[in-house]
Amino acid sequence: MGESEDRAISRRDRQRQVTLDEITSSAQRQLTEHGVRGFSLRAVAREVGLTPSAIYRYYDSQTALVSAVALTAYEQATDALRTAADLTAGQHTRGRLEAVFTAYRAWALTHPGEFELLFATDQSLLRADEPAPSDPANLHRLYQVPLEVLADGIGRGEVACAPEAATGPQALTRPAAAVRREVAERTGHEVGEEPCLAMVSAWVSVHGYVALDLYGHLGAFLVDRKACFRRHLGAVLDTLGV
């Protein structure tokens, strides 16, 4: 009987969890530092003081390891967006969306390796077997944040709710429709398919700026990339009608 809490957790299990975390966080750090291409399973093993082959006791392959990192990266990105949304709760919708999308850019600039991993990599590095790696659900959770802000704005009458014009048979996939439903549950306000599509467009436009900025392509054109982001974001939010 003795300890009631962690009776089932043996000494070895605890140690395993420790080294597993060590491996994963080392992998994330190296990914941030050296990028997707510079990533090396052996380097991770070196850093945690293990033989390369020992890593395979924890992850089936390099792919699985990277996928695990991708998973936490998705969560961290979503957290960053959600924090921005929470910090601005009660403010005008436009300002909140500005904050959320600015957080998106900030996260990308401070986590270039993870951004590359999630958004700019062919799936050869991901698509493992155990932890849903580039599972659409992760992306949905991210997208859900700005959508909830929009729903909140609709609920407070700030944002005009388009009269749900019939946009052909159906433009959103079933999983995306599920997101729409969950947003409605969480915020108590429906968001039509139309605004959902508009929000996808907005997110896409913001993503484009961030992606090009991150890889240095905007530096060829723009002197002050931060200021021009504000400008770009403003135009995007205008289009969104918020």
Added chain:
Amino acid sequence: MGESEDRAISRRDRQRQVTLDEITSSAQRQLTEHGVRGFSLRAVAREVGLTPSAIYRYYDSQTALVSAVALTAYEQATDALRTAADLTAGQHTRGRLEAVFTAYRAWALTHPGEFELLFATDQSLLRADEPAPSDPANLHRLYQVPLEVLADGIGRGEVACAPEAATGPQALTRPAAAVRREVAERTGHEVGEEPCLAMVSAWVSVHGYVALDLYGHLGAFLVDRKACFRRHLGAVLDTLGV
């Protein structure tokens, strides 16, 4: 005296050019097929029937080879845009820009490896020494195409030319301003800094859609990605005021 044309071109020089082209085109094909990450110098050597070390008689390193491919990829992309612009010469500006940006998406979808190489890769693979690899000038040439279409529209009075409001000290870099000047020379019509920035925003928004689409992220949301692209593009062109 004999042949006046290729007197200075020896038999060997010609053969060299042939194998060089063979290497480069093989590299481009493999890049398209296997992506940036799956690219292998040894595989290229295998395909052209050479020893890996023999490649170094033609390119200083794998980096140099990839950079050369990137250069031609830039040119091909620019050609694709320019063709779209030329084919629609005389039509309405909006339709022409639609054609140009649709060509951008089409090129990306048919050349995923090259797109990744140009826009979604950290410069570790590029930045060679000989042929300006990810030189901003290449990007400028690409960007110049839609800008010329816009200038043409301004010249024909279709597009309202904003009254050149002072947008702070200067938003465009000097090379970008040079593009603006060249556009003015080629089309005979000035394009203010303001429209140039708006066009950057438009291009950025389109790029975001293409990038996310290419990596399968939009499939999680949108049923008909082509139709939604038209929709997105329409909104972008509305913002542009064209």
Added chain:
DNA sequence: CCGCTTCGTGAACGGCATTCACTGTGTGAA
């Protein structure tokens, strides 16, 4: 014809991911 440049080879080095037979050791049951 000769010397020189150039193309191509094959071996080698170090790094990579991955597999496998192996050793010790913590663990749970007898």
Added chain:
DNA sequence: TTCACACAGTGAATGCCGTTCACGAAGCGG
């Protein structure tokens, strides 16, 4: 307490990879 076993970790081996280097075999200009 003892025993068998599951399991973390090792180290060697395999087959990729990019890159270098010494060498042979041609084509080339004088």
